[in-house]
Amino acid sequence: MSINITLPDGSVRSYEGGQVTPAEVAASIGKGLAKAALAAKVDGRLVDLSHGIKQDAEIAIVTWDSTEGHEVFWHTSTHIMAQAVKRLFPDAQLTVGPTLDEGYFYDIDTPRTLTPEDVEKIEAEMKKIVDADFPIERKELSREDAIAYFTSIGELYKVEIIKDLPEDEVISAYTQGEFTDLCYGPHLPSTGKLKAWKITNIAGAYWRGDQNNKQLQRLYGVSYPSQKELDQYIFRIEEAKKRDHRRLGKELGLFSLREESPAIPFWLPKGRVLWNTLRDWSYKTQLRLGYQEINTPQVLKVDLFHQSGHYDFYKENMYFMNQDGTEYGLKPMNCPAHCLVFSEGVHSYRDLPIRYSEYERLHRWEYSGAVHGLMRVRGLCQDDAHLFCTEDQIESEIMGVLKLLEQTYTTLGLKFKVKLSTRPEEFMGDIELWNKAEATLERTLNDIKADWVLNPGDGAFYGPKLDFDVTDSLGRTWQCATLQLDFQLPLRFNLSYVDRDGSQKAPIIIHRAIFGSIERFIGILIEHFAGAFPTWLAPEQVRILAIADRHVEFAEQVKEKLLDYEVRATVDSDHEKIGYKIRNGQLQKVPYMLVVGDREAETNSVSVRSREAGDLGSKSVDDFVADILQEIKEKRLSQSHLQATEA
Numbered sequence: 001m002s003i004n005i006t007l008p009d010g011s012v013r014s015y016e017g018g019q020v021t022p023a024e025v026a027a028s029i030g031k032g033l034a035k036a037a038l039a040a041k042v043d044g045r046l047v048d049l050s051h052g053i054k055q056d057a058e059i060a061i062v063t064w065d066s067t068e069g070h071e072v073f074w075h076t077s078t079h080i081m082a083q084a085v086k087r088l089f090p091d092a093q094l095t096v097g098p099t100l101d102e103g104y105f106y107d108i109d110t111p112r113t114l115t116p117e118d119v120e121k122i123e124a125e126m127k128k129i130v131d132a133d134f135p136i137e138r139k140e141l142s143r144e145d146a147i148a149y150f151t152s153i154g155e156l157y158k159v160e161i162i163k164d165l166p167e168d169e170v171i172s173a174y175t176q177g178e179f180t181d182l183c184y185g186p187h188l189p190s191t192g193k194l195k196a197w198k199i200t201n202i203a204g205a206y207w208r209g210d211q212n213n214k215q216l217q218r219l220y221g222v223s224y225p226s227q228k229e230l231d232q233y234i235f236r237i238e239e240a241k242k243r244d245h246r247r248l249g250k251e252l253g254l255f256s257l258r259e260e261s262p263a264i265p266f267w268l269p270k271g272r273v274l275w276n277t278l279r280d281w282s283y284k285t286q287l288r289l290g291y292q293e294i295n296t297p298q299v300l301k302v303d304l305f306h307q308s309g310h311y312d313f314y315k316e317n318m319y320f321m322n323q324d325g326t327e328y329g330l331k332p333m334n335c336p337a338h339c340l341v342f343s344e345g346v347h348s349y350r351d352l353p354i355r356y357s358e359y360e361r362l363h364r365w366e367y368s369g370a371v372h373g374l375m376r377v378r379g380l381c382q383d384d385a386h387l388f389c390t391e392d393q394i395e396s397e398i399m400g401v402l403k404l405l406e407q408t409y410t411t412l413g414l415k416f417k418v419k420l421s422t423r424p425e426e427f428m429g430d431i432e433l434w435n436k437a438e439a440t441l442e443r444t445l446n447d448i449k450a451d452w453v454l455n456p457g458d459g460a461f462y463g464p465k466l467d468f469d470v471t472d473s474l475g476r477t478w479q480c481a482t483l484q485l486d487f488q489l490p491l492r493f494n495l496s497y498v499d500r501d502g503s504q505k506a507p508i509i510i511h512r513a514i515f516g517s518i519e520r521f522i523g524i525l526i527e528h529f530a531g532a533f534p535t536w537l538a539p540e541q542v543r544i545l546a547i548a549d550r551h552v553e554f555a556e557q558v559k560e561k562l563l564d565y566e567v568r569a570t571v572d573s574d575h576e577k578i579g580y581k582i583r584n585g586q587l588q589k590v591p592y593m594l595v596v597g598d599r600e601a602e603t604n605s606v607s608v609r610s611r612e613a614g615d616l617g618s619k620s621v622d623d624f625v626a627d628i629l630q631e632i633k634e635k636r637l638s639q640s641h642l643q644a645t646e647a
Contacts, residue, residue, distance in 0.1 A: 084125035103222035133192030196230035197223035264379035270539035296337035374523030
């Protein structure tokens with residue numbers, strides 16, 4: 001009996017014997033693939049390389065260069081780390097050890113708090129396990145046998161997990177050497193596949209996240225197929241610490257986070273300049289594209305949120321108040337209010353599309369454990385817009401948004417990827433409309449030949465969406481922009497326009513934000529640029545350094561000329577040596593410092609120091625003004641910014 005295996009390129013290979021494994025398929029394709037193989041996807045399901053295939057199937061070999069490859073690699077690493085802990089602390093009990101976006105952790109009930117010295121010993125024990133290259137074998141167990149086995153070895157948390165599983169759940173365990181763990185898998189074929197690893201942190205964690213349960217030791221780790229990749233990861237982590245927007249925000253005087261208003265930033269003068277620069281750039285760009293700016297109230301009657309569906313689907317993230325017996329809510333999103341604005345007049349198909357934009361404050365309740373600097377706040381502003389259009393206009397409007405998004409992100413040296421997020425488990429409206437909206441988004445992405453991936457079940461409660469993941473200069477991804485296709489709200493608000501034939505039709509709403517939360521976007525930019533913003537975006541673009549008191553008057557004249565051209569300039573007239581002033585300007589990451597003394601005052605010139613290039617020599621004031629205006633106009637990125645973008 002032969003088994004036909006269809007590969008991702010559409011080619012078909014036949015194998016005799018009634019059964020074949022992914023490992024054998026990989027070996028038949030080539031030695032390189034067999035060596036790189038970590039697992040496989042059989043008819044879309046992720047399995048071990050030893051998985052027996054007994055009928056015709058589609059198969060893709062999973063290597064490190066894939067999301068699934070990372071998941072399998074790090075999943076196995078959790079078992080190796082847990083095995084090392086059990087060797088050193090036999091009385092320790094294991095709970096769960098999932099993978100993360102980068103790395104993994106295992107929550108373990110240890111007989112005592114672990115120390116840095118323990119970490120070194122665990123890492124050394126992991127090396128012994130890796131060097132032993134134990135085969136990793138899967139075995140399915142009945143519920144009774146699984147409970148009996150894990151009870152016999154004292155793993156009572158595992159017993160609790162098994163008892164909570166559905167009755168029809170397939171229970172499996174994986175064994176490597178003397179170590180067996182409850183696990184769905186899949187795993188690497190052997191422990192020797194690991195080449196480099198590090199335990200990155202130890203923290204406390206309550207069993208099942210309940211503070212009434214026992215506190216466990218959470219061991220975080222990361223591993224890679226080579227020491228070089230691990231070293232690169234460690235470099236990124238150390239660099240990320242240096243770029244932490246909370247630290248840089250304080251050092252550069254951009255924003256403050258205070259207990260008087262938790263998770264709602266205070267924007268300091270320089271930070272507000274940065275905020276305004278982004279906002280004004282966005283506003284002027286959108287104005288040329290036919291957007292109309294509106295302003296809607298922050299406080300609205302709760303009835304509106306019942307009508308929009310936000311009360312049913314989003315109330316846990318909203319702020320409410322009661323005045324004179326009437327309940328109000330702080331708006332978490334602009335869309336319900338924008339629907340009211342659209343309903344103000346009678347619209348013809350000739351009026352559409354209508355593009356409303358708004359840059360006003362929103363409030364969303366976030367739990368204290370979720371907030372993080374500017375990345376997750378309770379008070380935020382979005383560069384929000386709602387596009388009311390006909391069905392025939394959907395594709396062109398989406399293409400316009402994508403073009404705007406690409407222009408915006410390219411200007412900032414940011415790359416992005418697109419995800420199509422589909423209907424979540426909890427949603428409102430008719431499924432047929434959902435299917436129609438999802439099909440429209442998919443067709444549009446395919447028509448424009450976009451590179452996109454499916455993100456099932458992560459749409460908004462009222463419609464599917466496109467999410468845009470941005471990659472920064474350290475290779476980290478951040479979800480920023482979003483575009484949501486909405487057939488539901490126009491019906492709930494009874495919105496309509498007069499079509500060509502005189503009939504009333506409901507418009508379609510495209511919700512979109514390019515930055516997303518401006519607060520979050522600024523946090524990302526701070527870390528992306530390490531606080532060294534391009535000149536056009538820098539809160540302080542030029543600092544003029546007077547060598548002595550007698551040069552302050554000329555420095556002020558240079559500043560006034562720059563201000564006349566809306567270049568953000570200041571004068572450092574402190575009684576400090578010029579070397580100190582230069583160092584201070586460098587620490588503040590000012591793009592240009594202009595040193596002025598006797599010679600400069602006499603010749604109406606400045607000695608120019610660039611943050612990027614150092615000493616640029618002497619220039620006339622007029623030449624410097626012309627040069628910096630051109631740089632600002634072009635929104636030019638520095639060489640270091642460009643190199644980081646390419647990397």
